Amino acid sequence: MSTTQSERLRGLLEPLVSAKDLDLEEIEVTRAGRRRMLRIIVDSDQGVELDTCAELSRAISDKLDETDAMGDEEYVLEVGSPGADRPLTEHRHYVRATGRLVKFQLHEGGDLVARILSVDDEGLDLEVPGVKGRKPTARRVAFPDIAKARVEIEFNRKDKKEEEA
Numbered sequence: 001m002s003t004t005q006s007e008r009l010r011g012l013l014e015p016l017v018s019a020k021d022l023d024l025e026e027i028e029v030t031r032a033g034r035r036r037m038l039r040i041i042v043d044s045d046q047g048v049e050l051d052t053c054a055e056l057s058r059a060i061s062d063k064l065d066e067t068d069a070m071g072d073e074e075y076v077l078e079v080g081s082p083g084a085d086r087p088l089t090e091h092r093h094y095v096r097a098t099g100r101l102v103k104f105q106l107h108e109g110g111d112l113v114a115r116i117l118s119v120d121d122e123g124l125d126l127e128v129p130g131v132k133g134r135k136p137t138a139r140r141v142a143f144p145d146i147a148k149a150r151v152e153i154e155f156n157r158k159d160k161k162e163e164e165a
Contacts (some may be wrong), residue, residue: 005029008069009038016059017042020052023092025082029075036075038064041082045096048081088149094119097151101129104141105148113152114139 009027017024017040026041040060042048057079064070064077088094088102097116104112114126115136123142130136 005069012063012067012069013040013060016056016063019059020056022048022052022056032076034074036070036073038070038075038077040077040079042079043082043096045092053079053081084151084153086150088151091119091121091143094124094149101152101154102149103152104146106141106145107147108145112139112141 006027006029009029010024013027014024020042022042022044024040025043026039028037028039028041030037030039040056042053042056057077060079061077086093088097094116098119099116101113101115104114106112112126112128114128116124117127117138118125123140123145126139126141127136128139
């Protein structure tokens with residue numbers, strides 16, 4: 001997708017997404033056989049519900065039908081939330097991942113798996129799990145030290161609601 005088309009789509013769709021109190025995370029146009037696939041990824045601090053995606057999809061479809069932003073070729077529209085394996089790249093992604101276990105790849109080399117305790121403008125306060133019965137340790141990581149970060153899926157993690165009960 002050209003930068004011009006991407007900017008045009010972002011300008012067209014951002015107000016619709018913002019009206020639903022969501023963040024427009026990504027716009028992707030790819031080929032799927034003879035058709036094109038327009039994938040819109042949205043998110044919020046509270047997550048995204050399926051009904052909201054459906055409502056937004058209808059609003060986006062109507063808006064695109066009014067314009068020539070997608071040209072004359074057929075396309076398939078898909079509106080969804082980011083997957084669990086989405087890389088953390090924006091400050092808001094780290095804030096939303098507070099309490100979650102994250103795998104970090106650091107610029108200094110090496111990987112680090114730790115739970116995000118808090119986020120501020122300069123970096124993260126982390127809890128590094130203890131190994132072989134040892135207690136967890138605290139660690140501070142600045143944003144410039146992070147090369148890549150991705151949430152680790154935890155299948156046996158207790159939900160906060162369960163802990164409060």
